[in-house]
Amino acid sequence: GQSLEQPSEVTAVEGAIVQINCTYQTSGFYGLSWYQQHDGGAPTFLSYNGLDGLEETGRFSSFLSRSDSYGYLLLQELQMKDSASYFCAVRDNYGQNFVFGPGTRLSVLP
Amino acid sequence: ETGVTQTPRHLVMGMTNKKSLKCEQHLGHNAMYWYKQSAKKPLELMFVYSLEERVENNSVPSRFSPECPNSSHLFLHLHTLQPEDSALYLCASSQETGSPYNEQFFGPGTRLTVL
Numbered sequence: 001g002q003s004l005e006q007p008s009e010v011t012a013v014e015g016a017i018v019q020i021n022c023t024y025q026t027s028g029f030y031g032l033s034w035y036q037q038h039d040g041g042a043p044t045f046l047s048y049n050g051l052d053g054l055e056e057t058g059r060f061s062s063f064l065s066r067s068d069s070y071g072y073l074l075l076q077e078l079q080m081k082d083s084a085s086y087f088c089a090v091r092d093n094y095g096q097n098f099v100f101g102p103g104t105r106l107s108v109l110p
Numbered sequence: 111e112t113g114v115t116q117t118p119r120h121l122v123m124g125m126t127n128k129k130s131l132k133c134e135q136h137l138g139h140n141a142m143y144w145y146k147q148s149a150k151k152p153l154e155l156m157f158v159y160s161l162e163e164r165v166e167n168n169s170v171p172s173r174f175s176p177e178c179p180n181s182s183h184l185f186l187h188l189h190t191l192q193p194e195d196s197a198l199y200l201c202a203s204s205q206e207t208g209s210p211y212n213e214q215f216f217g218p219g220t221r222l223t224v225l
């Protein structure tokens with residue numbers, strides 16, 4: 001089967017750094033993406049890793065290790081507005097099938 | 111502001127009703143998607159259309175029937191639904207399905223309640 005695992009909840013304070021992990025088991029692999037979804041809102045794209053290593057976009061970075069079937073999203077200098085759910089997603093090699101993780105709810109405290 | 115719109119935003123229907131969800135993208139994308147988002151469950155990909163042709167159908171019950179008349183519009187026709195079909199239905203679009211990068215842009219969703 002296809003599955004992705006993420007922690008269900010993470011809590012941190014403003015200004016801190018938090019890492020959200022994602023491990024995956026899929027029939028194929030065509031890249032790992034991360035999406036952010038605020039309560040009542042639509043998911044929005046954050047980052048994509050097709051190759052091993054770190055991708056940095058402002059306060060957010062994403063890492064991939066294909067040999068470990070593992071990736072993470074790193075959020076630095078946390079702000080209250082970062083409180084949201086974060087989803088990892090893998091596109092497997094069969095057509096355009098995307099498999100999403102269950103999501104990690106991040107709560108940023110003052 | 112999102113370039114993907116969905117109507118209606120909320121829908122309540124009985125199990126014997128027939129209704130349709132509408133999605134429109136203003137981004138010039140070639141691919142469109144339907145997802146189901148239930149509480150406590152991951153986003154589930156239902157259908158994928160590329161250039162108005164269905165390329166993915168993830169074992170979705172036949173009571174859900176998609177339609178893509180052109181690359182800007184996507185419909186999800188609903189009939190004889192069950193209460194467990196109550197969920198948030200999200201539409202998304204992307205530039206093309208062949209690119210691994212394939213950033214998807216999501217609409218705000220339709221909150222469906224089946225009584």
